[in-house]
Amino acid sequence: MIEELVRTGLARFEYRHILNHGQPSVFAALATECGGDQGKWWNFHDHYMTTQDFSREGAIAMAAAFELDTEQFAQCLDDETHLDLVNGQHRAASEVGVRRTPTIHINGEGGAIVADRLIEQVMALAAELEAEG
Amino acid sequence: MTRIGLIAAALALLVAGCSSGGDDAPPSQPQSAASVQSEQHEQQEQSATSYAAGQSESTQDHAQDQAQDQAHAQPSAEREQTAAQAQAEPEAEQEAELKSGQQAEPAADQTEAEQAGHEEPEQGAMVAQIIESGHRAGLIANRNSIGDPDAAIVITEYSDFL
Numbered sequence: 485m486i487e488e489l490v491r492t493g494l495a496r497f498e499y500r501h502i503l504n505h506g507q508p509s510v511f512a513a514l515a516t517e518c519g520g521d522q523g524k525w526w527n528f529h530d531h532y533m534t535t536q537d538f539s540r541e542g543a544i545a546m547a548a549a550f551e552l553d554t555e556q557f558a559q560c561l562d563d564e565t566h567l568d569l570v571n572g573q574h575r576a577a578s579e580v581g582v583r584r585t586p587t588i589h590i591n592g593e594g595g596a597i598v599a600d601r602l603i604e605q606v607m608a609l610a611a612e613l614e615a616e617g
Numbered sequence: 618m619t620r621i622g623l624i625a626a627a628l629a630l631l632v633a634g635c636s637s638g639g640d641d642a643p644p645s646q647p648q649s650a651a652s653v654q655s656e657q658h659e660q661q662e663q664s665a666t667s668y669a670a671g672q673s674e675s676t677q678d679h680a681q682d683q684a685q686d687q688a689h690a691q692p693s694a695e696r697e698q699t700a701a702q703a704q705a706e707p708e709a710e711q712e713a714e715l716k717s718g719q720q721a722e723p724a725a726d727q728t729e730a731e732q733a734g735h736e737e738p739e740q741g742a743m744v745a746q747i748i749e750s751g752h753r754a755g756l757i758a759n760r761n762s763i764g765d766p767d768a769a770i771v772i773t774e775y776s777d778f779l
Contacts, residue, residue: 490772498771501776504779
């Protein structure tokens with residue numbers, strides 16, 4: 485659904501890390517960012533959303549499956565290279581009032597989680613922006 | 618001849634008879650000894666015969682005993698065989714169980730392999746799907762962002778993977 489909106493060129497979609505479940509949340513966020521270093525950020529995003537496997541071995545196995553440099557990936561994990569980034573996203577979300585997950589914002593404003601309503605909101609906002617010129 | 622002449626002649630014969638009879642006596646003893654020896658020999662032979670017979674009897678007895686023993690031995694052998702079979706049966710059962718267990722293990726392994734075989738394509742398909750979705754059908758993806766960087770509308774999802 486979001487992909488369809490993005491495909492139209494009307495919208496861009498961004499994902500921000502929320503770390504509400506402790507170490508597994510932090511690890512998955514770090515692994516995703518380490519995957520992003522080698523161009524596979526969304527692969528790891530979808531992997532964690534699908535498998536819920538938050539083990540180091542599973543992450544490295546997936547890195548190998550995605551044909552990443554596993555040594556570099558493992559080093560990134562062990563060094564917690566992106567810890568400041570994921571912590572910063574979590575803090576920023578808290579500052580704008582995000583408490584629950586998932587939370588959708590459209591141009592910084594609260595949006596619907598239900599697909600049909602989200603599409604309606606995006607289309608309404610697109611029409612408003614077009615009218616403004 | 619008169620009575621006196623007859624008595625004197627009889628006495629002379631008696632004297633002559635006593636001297637000749639003394640010479641014959643020793644041979645009678647050997648005869649008796651021989652007869653004794655012969656009797657002893659016969660007794661020995663008899664005893665030997667009887668011993669031999671005894672031996673033969675004992676051999677027969679032994680053979681009978683052996684036969685009896687064999688007759689006893691056969692049941693005992695049968696018993697031993699039965700016992701061995703009885704011991705062997707659990708062993709055979711154990712071996713069969715082990716074999717079946719060994720067969721079961723490969724079956725379990727096979728089942729695991731089949732499951733893994735089922736899981737592998739599923740996992741492979743999932744990975745392929747993730748890879749495909751990662752490309753987002755040609756959408757511009759920059760780390761945590763997809764879409765036109767200059768798009769007027771930004772949809773932001775704040776989420777956890779759990």
